[in-house]
Amino acid sequence: MADRMLQFVRLDQHQPDKRPATARREDFAEIYQEFAPQAAAAQSSRCSQCGVPFCQVHCPLNNNIPDWLKLTAEGRLEEAYEVAAATNTFPEICGRICPQDRLCEGNCVIEKDFGSVTIGSVEKYITDTAWENGWVKAPKPRRELAQSVGIIGAGPGGLAAAERLRMRGYQVHVYDRYDRVGGLMIYGIPNFKLEKEVVLRRWKQFEEGGIQFHLNVAVGRDITLEELRVKHDAVLIATGVYKARDMAAPGIGLPGIVPALDYLTASNRAGLGENVPGMASGTMNAAGKRVVVIGGGDTAMDCVRTAVRQGATSVTCLYRRDKANMPGSMREVYNAEEEGVTFEWLGAPEAFLGDAAVTAVRAHRMHLGLPDATGRQQVQAIPGSSFDLPADLVIMALGFDPEDLPKAFNEPALPVTKWGTLKVDHRTMMTALPGVFAAGDIVRGASLVVWAIRDGRDAAETMHSYIEQKSAALAVAAE
Ligand code: FAD
Incomplete structure (x- = not known):
């Protein structure tokens, strides 16, 4: 094993190529490309095969990551897939959308000095290869039960x-x-x-x-x-x-203010080939609009990046805390920044302006105060700090209950x-x-x-x- 694994001392971390932001802005295709087989094997061989694998410990599914990395490094991809699939119903989906930076990769012991093993991308590679080769089987039982x-x-x-x-x-x-x-x-x-x-x-x-x-x-x-x-x-x-979380503020009911999930669902349905009324009428379509998204989680990041792709003239994310305190995955924030999204950190809405429809969000600056009982810094409005963000479409991404x-x-x-x-x-x-x-x-x-x-x-x-x-x-x- 020694000559095949522990290659982090020799090989740098390398993620599969990401499509350039200029190209990404133009379509809805996935942004990460697939590893070439040699690259997947090489990146897997960087694993240090820890006695206590923190990647596995911090995976909610306790995926046997070191084993499938080793099998991938050895080119034994069908077995790697079987190990990955033994604990995970959808490894190809987790490989794509898990916040690995907070879970497996964030706990990889070589992360600090060498850059973590690119676990998510290898997981995606193994499972996509399994689909291509027909190794993924329908769940057919050996015997039927009456219950x-x-x-x-x-x-x-x-x-x-x-x-x-x-x-x-x-x-x-x-x-x-x-x-x-x-x-x-x-x-x-x-x-x-x-x-x-x-x-x-x-x-x-x-x-x-x-x-x-x-x-x-x-x-x-x-x-x-x-x-x-x-x-x-x-x-x-x-x-x-x-149930979308709402807020009380003057002008909150104005046309042009929409809940995040309605907006994303309309976009996804259109992507699936459906004729979505809100897309044609423009109520759920950011094309040609100045868009403000309120919130700082993964849903907000999905909204800003969807608006960019729909052809918004500007996209701003308004979030009441700072970048370091965003609840969403940092990787998604970087992707949004690359794609041209503007972030207004430490800003919270106080009113929505407009007569027949929303025309601007009035916001005030926030200050991060002392931590509360949960350890999170409390946010306080700074008096006299109001500013207006022009907007034709406001998307509320405040979370769900x-x-x-x-x-x-x-x-x-x-x-x-x-x-x-x-x-x-x-x-x-x-x-x-x-x-x-x-x-x-x-x-x-x-x-x-x-x-x-x-x-x-x-x-x-x-x-x-x-x-x-x-x-x-x-x-x-x-x-
Ligand atoms: P859901 O996926 O919500 O599925 C529940 C199902 O129940 C739905 O199909 C619904 O139609 C159905 N249902 C509800 N009520 C009824 C009823 N009365 N009768 C019949 N059917 C009903 N997680 C990640 O890990 N990575 C991400 O990148 C990520 N991005 C996200 C982006 C957005 C915009 C959102 C909103 C969430 C995201 N999440 C992400 C979170 C993740 O999607 C959820 O945690 C996960 O889908 C929860 O799974 P679930 O099966 O509990 O519920």
Whole structure:
């Protein structure tokens, strides 16, 4: 191994090429290119094969990263894929959109002195190669079971559970109010981070494996939770968080102010070839407009970069803290800067100006004060610091809260936390309703795809145990 691995002493860190910002601004294609095979092997060989691999420890899926890096360095790509896929339902998606700088790569021991191993890009390379070579198989079980499960939500949480349970042989039914599978991976995250074909091919494979999707079905509207509980042996709620946070300010209701997810969904639907009314009418289209995006998370970064690609005349991100305190991935901030986005740090909106439609955002400067109980510096407005940002389109990206699920599902016995997320027993992931489990953002609050996958896989295991115990108890009772 010694001559093949630990090459960080000799080889510099190298990411796959990124398309130039001038070209990226013109289309919605992904911005990172693929590694050439030799480059992937060389970059993998930089791994120091730590005894305690912090990359793995800090991966929510505990991906066996050192092993698949070593296999890639040795050119054993099919085995590398198998190791990567053993712990992750969608390694090609995590390779593209995980904030590796905060997870695996941010904890790589050679990061400080040599630059981390480019784990995310290698993961993407391995899995894309696996797809090209037909190594990725539909989840077909060896035997069929009579029991069935109902999964509400076809996002990464629900899909990860669906795949695991199908592999065990269950009859898996996934219900989603959207018309496509993927949740935020299809309608939230833009193409330039995750091309939709990557999600659509998984959907196709899951159907080939026998997972049954019931689309355009909103639980609470078209079918009740109670009906699903009667129909299935266990139910998983993986509905994500969709209630956009709002703010109170003069002029907030003016035309031209839109919620981030509506804006991104319109763009993603248009990218999928749909005729989206808001794109034609211009309400959801930044072309020719001065755009201000309010917020500093990943959603805000997706909005500013979408607006650039739609042909906005200017794009400004208004964020109340400074760059160092942005919640979004720093890599995405750099990408946005490269693509021409202007950042107004330490600025918060105080009013939206305009008569028939918004024409400007009035903002004031903020000062970062002492940390609060959570350790985060408090923001304070600086008196007399108002300034105006001209705007024809304002996109509000202030974060998301859970919808009122007990009300939507007409199930008052479904307990929620003070934040509105579902309360579960964290050992079993079961809610207070027997046989009803929950996973993903609806339990954690707005989080990451990788955490939703982890939750979905964990929930699948505990749902399986629950069904087995229930079946055993019924068998004893029948004797
Ligand atoms: P979701 O993906 O939200 O899926 C929930 C599904 O449930 C949806 O399909 C919805 O239609 C369905 N549903 C909801 N209610 C009902 C109902 N009553 N009946 C039937 N179906 C219902 N994470 C990353 O790791 N990297 C990123 O780069 C990243 N970028 C993001 C960009 C944006 C704009 C947003 C909004 C989020 C981003 N995230 C990112 C976060 C990530 O997308 C989520 O954490 C993840 O998708 C949560 O998965 P989930 O399965 O819990 O929920």
